[in-house]
Amino acid sequence: MKRYLKVVTASVAVLSLTALPFIQSNESARPFVAYAAQTSVEQQSLALTGNDRFQFTKNSNLIYVNGVPTSSDEALKVEKGTTYVQFKSIAKLFGYKVSYDSQTKQSIASNGSHKIAFKQGESTVTVDGKRTNAGGKAFTSNGHLMIPLRAWANATGSSLQVSGGYISLTLNTLPKANFSVNERYIVAGETTVTIKDQAAATGGFSIVEEKWDGLEETYADPGQYTITRQVKDNRGIWSEPYTVTITVNKPNVAPIADFSTNKLTYKIGEPIYYNNLSSDDGKIVRNTWTGNDPAFFKAGTYTVKLEVQDDFGAVSSVEKQITVSNEVLYTKDQFYLNFAVPGDKIPVDPSFSLSLPSIAYEIVSEDVTSVRTNSPEQLTGAAIDYADTISGAVRFNIHKQNIAEQPLQLHLIATNESDEPTTVSTNRFVYAGPVTHVSTAGKTAAARFLEKLLEPLQPETVTLLPGESVELMTNVPAITPAKTLTIFGEYYSPTPIKYSLVVTEKDGDGIAALETLPQSEHDGKHIRGTFSGGNRSLVVNKVLGENRGEKLVLGDKQQEHDKLLTGVDAVTGEPLINYGNGGVVYDLTLDVEPHTAVLLNPRGGHYGGALIVNDKVIPLTSNSILKGQDEAGFIHRSGSFQETINIKYIVAPGSNMPLHLMFVPIPSLDAADNANASSAEQDGQQENQQETVQSQN
Structure with a gap:
């Protein structure tokens, strides 16, 4: 179903402008309007289009607004290379209200929350509370405040261009129809499309109407679709069209779980080879086997199950039966010691x-310092976890679990407490996590560290001035609640360096925290210390x-x-x-x-x-x-x-x-050496009989 949204709000248009691309001043393009028919700027009713051009002539009070002439009380003046314009006139042309603050002695132009303030005799301009250089001092002429034209252009986001004796300001106050589609993955006939409104009206105006093309709540067919939006502000000015192209995908089909074995009947101890034949229209992300032993060592019928899951969470499973005869091919020791592969x-x-x-x-x-910071293993909040001063080669073993309610960040800070510059080199660094299971974090970090040992050493060295501190662990994620993070880091410094392990909240400043955080306490169960001979x-x-x-x-x-x-x-x-x-x-x-x-x-x-x-x-x-x-x-x-x-x-x-x-x-696999095979078969039969008796009892 196509969706057409329209909002209309009654409002009085207020003249205002904020930011517009520059339009080249062109004297020949101006329409001729009798200047004598114009009065002061306060009495003008100038039609602004949202793409507006203001043209000035040096030493003249004539101003063209979108080709229509008007005038200011004071002519454009050039003082010490800076062009000045009358504050009150330019402000009202741009749709700002003008006021005077007797306490600060500032003349203020305001448009909604946007404020621009100048003060006589000062060379600064205050824009929304922030002072910047105006490029020249404001002054009065015939009782009128004169301000640098370029300062006004910068404050309003206007483009300024000088051509001969003419100066042009261009301003864009068109509303913007921006939006985004909330759904990252859209499925035909299933996904309801929703929009995040990012439209904006500038200069205090408001959006009163919008129109859409190509927007539907759901899309029946897969393909690419272009959605276009325009909005209108309370001046009646429409925005440029804004478009977003989306891809609508076909509905997901659940995976098909399937596998085969090289045969259906096996001897005791005979290797079984499983071939995963599962398929999916996308990607299978999980294969979970149950009962797929590489061999069986008792006669009987065994059920093997394979469950697969695709990248959209759809699950499928299949079960098959395997029969094991009473004939013995290999004993358990023969099988595993001959057929297992490293990592099994x-x-x-x-x-x-x-x-x-x-x-x-x-x-x-070897005289390598080892620092182990496993206590407290469970972090409850921000603290100084450990600190020691060490020279030479040092290896940190950090293993932490977050039991706080908010994410926590680890920082390893190196501080040069000496009176001379020194260096610190990061030789190796790995981390794993944050993950749910502590053993997973430790296993993965250990494997990654060993992989680093096999690589050529490529130290990253920083120089520390006396008293300087530096963060050694960058790009390490915060530990989310109930998750564990494991770190191995190797460093080297020729002179003593104070290493401090600091815990802060997410994105905290570890160096600043050194001065404020308390020292954590030992948990009484795990290891926290510095050891030689690492x-x-x-x-x-x-x-x-x-x-x-x-x-x-x-x-x-x-x-x-x-x-x-x-x-x-x-x-x-x-x-x-x-x-x-x-x-x-x-x-x-x-x-x-x-x-x-x-x-x-x-x-x-x-x-x-x-x-x-x-x-x-x-x-x-x-x-x-x-x-x-x-x-x-x-x-x-x-x-x-x-x-x-x-x-x-x-x-x-x-x-x-x-x-x-x-x-x-x-053990040998030769039949002549397989003296235990027949006894293994008998043992298996006896175990089956014993299990039957036990089940009956």
């Missing part, structure tokens, strides 16, 4: 890593993966294997231990036996992070996190010969330590 999550017996011998290692530390290499003097397997223990609280950093809370001076060694970069170069699987098993709870393995970042895990001791992340598989592998990692904030890095021999 695999099931493990929670007690398995405990049965593996722990391998001793030496720790070689980089460490682990040296193992043996080939890993012998016999049933071995493990390296990392970040254990008892410190039987890994050693936890000790440091100090610079706020309180209290000595403390960096439990979990958060913020420490580990570097391990290890010799591994042939046919060995390298796995990571969390022992303190869930863990979501990443590792660098032979210069490739491996997420833990690719599609999730490790939720507990019964899961492990598959990291690497050695080939037919002994290998040397390099592993680097940084503890992911929001996760739990310690970790067991396991080196497990890979």
Whole structure:
């Protein structure tokens, strides 16, 4: 349905002007009007069109308004290179009311809320309360105030042009018909189109009528449509047409969920390959699988479900059945250790890593300062979070959750407290969030930091003068309520620099806040402190993966294997231990036996992070996190010969330590070596029988 809007309001037109493009003065274009027929400007009834031209002649009181002559009481004068016009005459021509303030001794021209004020003997003009240079002093002539013509042009937004002995001011007071369409995405037959009114009438006028072309509440067919609007003010002057082109899209069609497997019946432990065949007329943004195990280890029928969602939120799902026979192809250990790829999550017996011998290692530390600011982890408002004075290389590990009602902003401020200039370099910087889940923020930030480690170092250096402060973290988003943000930042300064982590409200000034905000308090649960030895290499003097397997223990609280950093809370001076060694970069170069699987098993709870393995970042895990001791992340598989592998990692904030890095021999897939296959089948049958009995009981 087409929509035509019309508003009419009775009003008395008031002569007024504000801003107009310049129209070239042209003496030959003026119509001849007998000057003797004109009287003073106060008595004129000049028809203004919204595109108005005022033409002056030097040393003359004759003024043409859109070609119609009128006069002022005082002729145009030139004093010391500045052209002056009578204030009262020009103001009334432009539709302003003139008044005099006896207290300020200012002559004031007003039009609605717009005010222009001059004062005799002063070379300034006050426009809407703001004083600017007028380009010459106002003075009186025969009792009339004379003002610089250019100052008036600037104050009213007029264009001024000089041609020979003539001067022209041009002014545009046409109303503007601007508007925008509120709906960003319009669907044919579905979306109701609404308009945001951005029209304006200048100089105190009001809009009394509008007309539309091409505007409909809904559009039946897809395509491009042009909407045009014009408005009229209470002088009766219409605006230029204003157009907006919109695109109307065809209605969304829900996606079609579908998948296939390479067959429908499998043996126990046989790999299953799922092929996602889902389709959509737009884009599928989410694929959620249920029951799509890479293999099954008990006979039976299994239901696999795939749900997909498109970019408009439409959802579709499909379920299919997979049958697993009693015949055994591979055991669980054979399957996962031979077929998993780096980043996969695999099931493990929670007690398995405990049965593996722990391998001793030496720790070689590098003198890099590590600052961990995880306390208070939950932010309640603006405060100074942490501050310490540090020289050399420093790494900040910042992990914060906002539990306040308003967004909060983090600032890391570097201050040069010395008497000499110095420099601060940002070597690496990453952040993740704000997100809902703390483990997601920590995992993503750790992965991004490891990716930075693989890139060439490109420091960004700033110079700080004595006493100067600078914000080091720019373009970091505010933390919205109930969200978490994780940051890793590495900096270097040859001399001591005071680093201050400041929390303000969104878009607050962190440097100014240093003088006013209180110091936050330790939450009593998390780590806040400065530690030395923030980089460490682990040296193992043996080939890993012998016999049933071995493990390296990392970040254990008892410190039987890994050693936890000790440091100090610079706020309180209290000595403390960096439990979990958060913020420490580990570097391990290890010799591994042939046919060995390298796995990571969390022992303190869930863990979501990443590792660098032979210069490739491996997420833990690719599609999730490790939720507990019964899961492990598959990291690497050695080939037919002994290998040397390099592993680097940084503890992911929001996760739990310690970790067991396991080196497990890979069982053979040869049928002759698969002595456990038949027993696995029997075990599976016995488990099925036991489950049946339990369900009956």
